[in-house]
Amino acid sequence: MYQEVILDHYKNPHGRGLRDGDAEVHHVNPTCGDEITLRVKYDGTTIEDVSYEGQGCSISQASASVLNELLVGKELAEAQKIQETFLELMQSKGKIEPDDAMEDVLEDAVAFAGVSKYPARVKCALLSWTAWKDATSQALDGADAEKETTA
Amino acid sequence: MYQEVILDHYKNPHGRGLRDGDAEVHHVNPTCGDEITLRVKYDGTTIEDVSYEGQGCSISQASASVLNELLVGKELAEAQKIQETFLELMQSKGKIEPDDAMEDVLEDAVAFAGVSKYPARVKCALLSWTAWKDATSQALDGADAEKETTA
Amino acid sequence: MTQLPGLLDTEAIRKDFPILDRVLHDGKKLVYLDNAATSQTPRQVIDVLDEYYEQHNANVHRGVHVLAEEATALYEGARDKVAEFINAPSRDEVIFTKNASESLNLVANMLGWADEPYRVDHETEIVITEMEHHSNIVPWQLLAQRTGAKLKWFGLTDDGRLDLSNIDEVITEKTKIVSFVLVSNILGTQNPVEAIVRRAQEVGALVCVDASQAAPHMPLDVQALQADFVAFTGHKMCGPTGIGVLWGRQELLEDLPPFLGGGEMIETVSMHSSTYAPAPHKFEAGTPPIAQAVGLGAAIDYLSSIGMDKILAHEHALTEYAVKRLLEVPDLRIIGPTTAEERGAAISFTLGDIHPHDVGQVLDEQGIAVRVGHHCARPVCLRYGIPATTRASFYLYSTPAEIDALVDGLEHVRNFFG
Amino acid sequence: MTQLPGLLDTEAIRKDFPILDRVLHDGKKLVYLDNAATSQTPRQVIDVLDEYYEQHNANVHRGVHVLAEEATALYEGARDKVAEFINAPSRDEVIFTKNASESLNLVANMLGWADEPYRVDHETEIVITEMEHHSNIVPWQLLAQRTGAKLKWFGLTDDGRLDLSNIDEVITEKTKIVSFVLVSNILGTQNPVEAIVRRAQEVGALVCVDASQAAPHMPLDVQALQADFVAFTGHKMCGPTGIGVLWGRQELLEDLPPFLGGGEMIETVSMHSSTYAPAPHKFEAGTPPIAQAVGLGAAIDYLSSIGMDKILAHEHALTEYAVKRLLEVPDLRIIGPTTAEERGAAISFTLGDIHPHDVGQVLDEQGIAVRVGHHCARPVCLRYGIPATTRASFYLYSTPAEIDALVDGLEHVRNFFG
Numbered sequence A, B: 001m002y003q004e005v006i007l008d009h010y011k012n013p014h015g016r017g018l019r020d021g022d023a024e025v026h027h028v029n030p031t032c033g034d035e036i037t038l039r040v041k042y043d044g045t046t047i048e049d050v051s052y053e054g055q056g057c058s059i060s061q062a063s064a065s066v067l068n069e070l071l072v073g074k075e076l077a078e079a080q081k082i083q084e085t086f087l088e089l090m091q092s093k094g095k096i097e098p099d100d101a102m103e104d105v106l107e108d109a110v111a112f113a114g115v116s117k118y119p120a121r122v123k124c125a126l127l128s129w130t131a132w133k134d135a136t137s138q139a140l141d142g143a144d145a146e147k148e149t150t151a
Numbered sequence C, D: 001m002t003q004l005p006g007l008l009d010t011e012a013i014r015k016d017f018p019i020l021d022r023v024l025h026d027g028k029k030l031v032y033l034d035n036a037a038t039s040q041t042p043r044q045v046i047d048v049l050d051e052y053y054e055q056h057n058a059n060v061h062r063g064v065h066v067l068a069e070e071a072t073a074l075y076e077g078a079r080d081k082v083a084e085f086i087n088a089p090s091r092d093e094v095i096f097t098k099n100a101s102e103s104l105n106l107v108a109n110m111l112g113w114a115d116e117p118y119r120v121d122h123e124t125e126i127v128i129t130e131m132e133h134h135s136n137i138v139p140w141q142l143l144a145q146r147t148g149a150k151l152k153w154f155g156l157t158d159d160g161r162l163d164l165s166n167i168d169e170v171i172t173e174k175t176k177i178v179s180f181v182l183v184s185n186i187l188g189t190q191n192p193v194e195a196i197v198r199r200a201q202e203v204g205a206l207v208c209v210d211a212s213q214a215a216p217h218m219p220l221d222v223q224a225l226q227a228d229f230v231a232f233t234g235h236k237m238c239g240p241t242g243i244g245v246l247w248g249r250q251e252l253l254e255d256l257p258p259f260l261g262g263g264e265m266i267e268t269v270s271m272h273s274s275t276y277a278p279a280p281h282k283f284e285a286g287t288p289p290i291a292q293a294v295g296l297g298a299a300i301d302y303l304s305s306i307g308m309d310k311i312l313a314h315e316h317a318l319t320e321y322a323v324k325r326l327l328e329v330p331d332l333r334i335i336g337p338t339t340a341e342e343r344g345a346a347i348s349f350t351l352g353d354i355h356p357h358d359v360g361q362v363l364d365e366q367g368i369a370v371r372v373g374h375h376c377a378r379p380v381c382l383r384y385g386i387p388a389t390t391r392a393s394f395y396l397y398s399t400p401a402e403i404d405a406l407v408d409g410l411e412h413v414r415n416f417f418g
Ligand SMILES: Cc1ncc(COP(=O)(O)O)c(C=O)c1O
Pocket: C263, C285, C286, C287, C288, D036, D037, D099, D100, D101, D102, D133, D135, D136, D181, D183, D184, D185, D210, D212, D213, D233, D234, D244, D376
């Protein structure tokens, strides 16, 4: 489950730290205490930045780093497709063997395929992605942008 | 468990029916619904009569009949000894094999030895005896003689 | 051998139940007719229990080691099986309890502590029936005492059915909950769910169905029932002891407060306050009966492999035969419906004025196991003016020959005390 | 092989536990160090369960047939075994529940519905501690919310012990109940019962002891404890899942009201009112976990045949060794007492800033089963400012070699994430 790619992202996270944003959310995984504070910044529908701070296991930390690497600079529609594909992979209970098409979409994130076999860890991998989705809808809906939520 | 003696007493009960008494009690075995109303009449410390009405299984009915046969006419002290011996036998879980001395005390009541192996039925066999003990203490204490009690 | 249409291949089925080979009292073969009290356990279930303890035992949830993951998958897999067995819209509606009694107490307590619109209080009414098992009476009596709510009930007709003639007076605008038994464990009566549900829905009352004697014996579809809660118990359906089920509608389980507090049922805890996990976990405090849930799952697999419709047909045929044969016994009076229509396979009766304890004991001496007493439904005995009954009850492994043995046994009882 | 004084003959003992032969992840031998979550089940207990279902299964009480009498004798025999095991003055003080959580909820609910002098209400106070398992926190939070009582607690010292310095302010004349853990499942701390009981008795408060982590590991004498209630759970002491115990002093059990209502717990029922059976039955509604109680009895036989004092000595020696070895691991911080004195065999720790989930997962890859998380004691994690811990916990079959494997495994974890 601990692919080299995951360990790399864990040890050298991309884009970590909180920077300016249009919306901020704070998500917690109550079963293991993993936490993330995440901000998104949009330029129209282009993702200008995803910045974050958090504590947690290597899976949740690496996943946030991969998210940053994958989504920054992307159009919202494409980012959503990536998010959905990642969700699908993580909920597959180890039954999806990523094909080339999936690898094209997910890039480094395919390394998490093995995590999907471990129900206790799937939530860790999804933490930042759920936070991103939530922050995005707050940023784009405008309203409630500052509200803290707990999932 | 159904000794001939028990069946005889069940089919032809001794002294059944309610007659005059110094005290009356009503006892119920809640697990099976067996009921007895029992009166005692004393002449000093001599048992002049034990009269009863009841409904229930053959064991509880036969036991009341045997009680009547054994106790009527006896001195209280002797009756108490009989009652205690019967209690001991019934609580023996089939482990007491009545000897001659016990047979001398219990007469027909030794036929209940087999019942003591059946926990669910021991209470049936003891119903009238507990009622008699209760009625006796009410009659001899004088007070509360008319009070109904439920065990 | 008596041949009846619709019977299962009991010769094959009986091989699955080791206990049916037992020999009692120096050579009497066990004739087990006490299935309404508890059913026997097939080898397939015993094996799954063994395998659980020998291979996979661990505490569930939150574990990252292999055993914990396996135990969790088995436990949650059992929930999936139950959900499918009762056609629940969602697996998250299936709560594991220790028995049907806990399930029913859970409903009563949720409603006692609920906010509006569910809250049962002194201005509201609770409706049950006179044929309930004590486990569907006492929780409501306790709730009524503790909240001041009024407890009302449907009476019984002389032939052992619910008297619904005054349904509009019994279930009123004040009624918050109607809880009743689908199949009576003492009378065998199968109750008309639809009429009761319709009236309850009219006044906005919740409906709780005690399916303890139904789930083991017939296809059960909680959506078709249109109830809000359905309770049943594992040990009556080839499962282990120590496991029960409460099914509840998802939005109710979301809204209603927890009952038992502790590990597993929380989202987050601080000394000052706690929040609760979503259902079903909200209602499962502490280490659950893990092996027992897994065993119940195996029992469901077993029953489903035979087919609940086939089991129903088998028992119906047996009941028809048993009613006919029993009515041939002089002085025998069936307490409950005297035909096999709209009834389950538990038949209560009296035999002249021979006390049921004596009937049961003499039958036992012949190896025949029946239950005697009030069957945890004492109000029914009061209603029919009897202290107790003898009850024979059948299951998928019961045979016409066992019914013949019962009838012969009853003849012997009559001669013995005659 | 490391030789420590006081160790049991684990080579012989391990043969009794089939699961300890399991091989994981292509060839890794199971090293089971998650005993505080649940213990493994010896062959002797599995066999008794099998025999129950294959030979004696029936519903208990009130049955007049052989199986019912056998099942009742086995079930009530298990009660005798538990009573003897904890030195209860009377077998009638032993209540079977489904787990320790139910036992603790039972106490909370009895007190919430009790009459004076026991009644917990808005003028009274409940005392617990910051090191309780959620199962000894949430029931009291619920009770406090529902009655208006005030919930107070003892804090913790930096070295993982109860801070009793303010005992006279925490336990006051208003205190109705003090409930605390005998041995903490997260810190391992063994608490000073006597000091707390003395103060509680001074103010007339009842005392409830959560012995879930004590009963499996040391001789337990409820009379010596001088508590009023003692709760524990079967699955942590070689027993099956689905069975727990509440011991309570007889006069309290007589005075206090029932909790769950239903079959078995009544004396007599009519539609208008019911009276209750004497304890313990008053608190055992519905068909009890029969096979599970019988299995717990077999577990007690098993533990007693080895000797609880010997088990205690074994675990003490292991704990001493484990503490020493673990403290050799760089960056490892034990959360809880750092010596083996006044502590049980559960050791929590953090390892640098490697998250416990990662520690647990990498250990699992080597076949080593530990638990990670807040161990249902989140307030302890909050107190020490950590999100979670890794916990290794030992039992009678644990060996020094397994501790060595753990230490090697932790080195591997450090290198892996280093
Ligand atoms: C100290 C303590 N108390 C209570 C419990 C609850 O036990 P159960 O989950 O069996 O109800 C546990 C174990 O989980 C425990 O360790």
